Amino acid sequence: MKLYEKLADEVAEAIRRGVFAVGERVLSVRQASRQHGVSIKTVLNAYALLESRGQIETRPQSGYFVREAAQTALVAASGAPSKHRDVDPSSLPAAPPEAAAVDVSRLVLSTLRSIRAHDAVPLGSPYPDPSLFPWRRINQYANAIARRHTSWNLIDDLPPGNPELIRQIARRYAENGLPVDPDEIVITLGATEAINLSLQAVARPGDTVAVESPTFYAMLHAIERLGMRAIEVATHPRTGIDIDALEQVIARQKIAACMVMPNFQNPLGFQMPDERKRQLVDLLAAHGIPAIENDVYQELYFGDARPSTLKTYDTQGLVLHCASFSKSLAASYRIGWAMPGRFRAQVEKLKFLNTLTTPSVPQVAVADYLRQGGYDRHLRHVRKVYRQQARIMTAMVQRFFPAGTRMSEPQGGYVLWVELPGQVDSMRLYQAALARGITVGPGMMFSNRSDFRHFIRLNYSYPWTAQTEAALKTLGELVAQMA
């Protein structure tokens, strides 16, 4: 460890212990140099590192100040009004933001397996309850299509994909205020493949990619799969990736791409404000860095209208927008798409090389469903249900979990992010819960570091039942025992 890193850790520890509170000024560079017996340059390096971690900020002519930590915006679960913001710098990221090789897939896969193996309410599942989907109608279309032998011909819907499906997707964007060129759309096998192909189109093995922290693990998977390195950037539970911290990271090293989920991020659930989306796009464009935008929850907003996307602000063709119908219409169909801007030709070719083509019947069935109408009615219903169930799940965590528990306030989607009190180890909780037939999503899945070891993700897409309530009560008791 270098001297400036050591100093940065000491200052971070002082912040953690409350020596410097949020908004307070830390030692000036000169003071710190004297007090720690190090050079001015070492202090400047240490403060730059703390800035890039999102822990302090410079104010012109005034010096360095402790920033509100990202995790401190979570809502206290117990013994506090739901709008109270509990400030607890102890949940700040501890490790420095250094690019690292990635390997979270083992944990994610074993978590998913355990969910499959258990009949309990899948609180740990990343997938939505399929019973809300209009699957009967979609299957009717699929059945009608598959009765024509021509639909069994592989060649018709080769990349970029079924033309009618592409048209319908473009139409929906246009209706929501984002005119897109249908020729930019490439159909993929779920957003997973769209993200993988997008990353492969813009970066090489060994490159460093900036991601949110915590980030949805599919981002880390894409980086792991291609032998790249991830650098995690502090991310705020209400406003998204810390743009200043990202700027610091970009100033310090070469970043090949930035992967973000601006709408209803899994696990934090925030909707990045429009102005910050624009700032992010501008910052990346200024450095010629492609942005890979995972927007799979775009239709599951709790507000009045579909939120904007990074693509909305993209004037350079540097945003590779990825989405799917998996969260809003038919998860097991695996229909996703990419709008890769200036990287369109590469993504289409990689799609062809990777899986040749996406199965035809599901493509046409979704196109038929979109054309026949009813998607908006379905979505209005789903949004209402998820909004209600988010409130119920929040209330139940407040009721059953011990004091000190904190939570996100999802603006869309169907997952709640919960910080356990007293640094309770979510891997221990995960194991203990599993023994009782309950699954949770351990926080370790969402970062390559151990910053989120005392967090869990809960899925509230399933209807609230007595069984869910009992499961949540058991979880709360386990956390209380471990705290």
Place this chain on the structure above:
Amino acid sequence: MKLYEKLADEVAEAIRRGVFAVGERVLSVRQASRQHGVSIKTVLNAYALLESRGQIETRPQSGYFVREAAQTALVAASGAPSKHRDVDPSSLPAAPPEAAAVDVSRLVLSTLRSIRAHDAVPLGSPYPDPSLFPWRRINQYANAIARRHTSWNLIDDLPPGNPELIRQIARRYAENGLPVDPDEIVITLGATEAINLSLQAVARPGDTVAVESPTFYAMLHAIERLGMRAIEVATHPRTGIDIDALEQVIARQKIAACMVMPNFQNPLGFQMPDERKRQLVDLLAAHGIPAIENDVYQELYFGDARPSTLKTYDTQGLVLHCASFSKSLAASYRIGWAMPGRFRAQVEKLKFLNTLTTPSVPQVAVADYLRQGGYDRHLRHVRKVYRQQARIMTAMVQRFFPAGTRMSEPQGGYVLWVELPGQVDSMRLYQAALARGITVGPGMMFSNRSDFRHFIRLNYSYPWTAQTEAALKTLGELVAQMA
């Protein structure tokens, strides 16, 4: 170009001009050194290169002899009995077998697009006529499955895949004399994904991979996608990859993997004899080199029984066997699998990272079809039809194409490999045919070199009609004009 390469080309040219005939001895090392005014070492290097190209061979105590060229086993199309072997060393690979970066996907994709855009008989299609498939019955199963809402849940058939489908696949191998461990099978999105994941599991970007020459382009695509290099090894139209030539290649450089299609290779159609399969497996095992076996045509044999696979002879877990139902049951379902031997864990993980999961309903529908029976009856019918249509297509090429045309003798599958006389450029033929609404598969798709520029691949899976006959007649006339 180095001196020994220049010398090798001169000797190859002499063989081509008939100075040295097949089976004849070339100049001794000492003679060649004197005659060409180069060192003994340069001659030895040049002869080693020619050996690795499969053009000459050493005989102990006797010197170097001209080998029967790979392409010379093709059958003459016109004016000769169908069993006559025309010896024409002019069709020998001209370029040295050097590893090269790969980019054939552009040509393949544009060819497939042109097939899609035309209503003519798709002689250039790589896919089987879907009308022969039992798609009505499979769709009945799919429809019954999709009526249960549980089948819309993503989580049940995550990698390695639907357990019942895996069991049915293992059962079929066992019935055909290859007992396999169901736990080794990983379901993929077609054999394309199985091949991609297998290659990624055993080799790194920049590595060199040995392939057949000509090879099925999916092999080149996999190499291109991962930024590896391909080295093409002479491949015989009746017996498959030249094992001696491969051994030479292995002796000269580090090979990360060897990709082959031992049964009914696309485009050559050979069935590699059992003994040669065993030799190939042994050679690779002796050097610890993984073999990636593409066995998608395994069920489409013209002989009496399903042929053996490389996997049959694998004692080290070094064979990664890839297959699918796309050629024999349901192309657009995209159900494939890998049996990756000792690389099973890596392949399963890569499947998860690459596309998360293969759609569920098609997996279960195929499993139901296999369990209910009827697959063998269906296959007996398809084999009979393809065998007949291979004969018709062969006869029609003999009838309509000019003298000097030569062909493969497919032992299974549904494609015929045709060598055009007089070095007719198949890209010109492809363009001229396209203008008349006819597609062919240009030989350039099957190699990273230009050795097969005067070859085309024809698909005979479609029923023979007056339209097909007219198309073939037109093709023959075009070739005659160009020859």
